[in-house]
Ligand code: SF4
Ligand code: SF4
């Protein structure tokens with residue numbers, strides 16, 4: 001970035017609404033700010049709150065793309081504010097809260113309720129059907145499989161994929177990128193004893209991988225660059241295999 005861009009005067013158009021206040025009306029407020037070198041949206045929003053509007057609501061915790069709390073719509077596209085440099089954006093920056101989640105206020109949304117509901121529906125924990133044996137030898141796992149499971153665990157639950165997904169915006173039960181990734185992570189884990197039929201019921205309905213339209217907006221916006229295309233292909237293969245087994249057994 002050249003010095004000229006570092007001296008830009010940025011205009012922020014920011015959505016404002018407090019759903020707790022009956023007098024509050026959804027609208028946007030405009031703020032201006034001098035751009036500084038290596039300015040992120042995290043820095044810009046804090047500067048606006050410190051110097052212009054202490055009531056502005058937005059979420060941050062880690063400031064380093066780890067906690068997943070700072071997702072918002074940046075010029076129409078879901079992104080993490082803490083890792084978005086203003087130098088990568090035009091001089092006018094329009095910020096809205098992520099859709100598909102309950103609005104807390106201004107740019108702050110409640111992603112936790114959506115993720116808790118998704119975890120409950122998919123029972124996103126290891127299901128071990130064998131009785132516990134304290135003397136059993138530890139099961140070994142190949143490095144490749146451990147790496148594949150770890151890849152799925154890199155999701156930071158930011159909700160960007162959910163916000164970008166047309167199906168998830170219309171149907172709150174649709175699993176979207178984060179949910180389908182979560183299912184695949186447990187499905188490939190050999191410690192999880194769920195059967196193909198059990199997985200089929202979780203992932204094969206309209207709220208699962210067969211409800212996905214496959215245009216991959218989710219993968220385009222995922223800040224952790226999770227391989228969602230491969231995840232959906234894996235789930236489709238598994239679901240079709242389970243359907244075949246079910247059909248043979250019935
Ligand atoms: S590919 Fe599927 S999960 Fe991803 S945004 Fe499109 S419909 Fe949603
Ligand atoms: S899959 Fe990617 S975009 Fe979706 S919640 Fe996880 S990290 Fe965020």
Ligand code: FES
Pocket residue numbers: 059060061062063064065066067068069070071080081082083
């Ligand atoms: S503040 Fe934690 S991901 Fe942005």
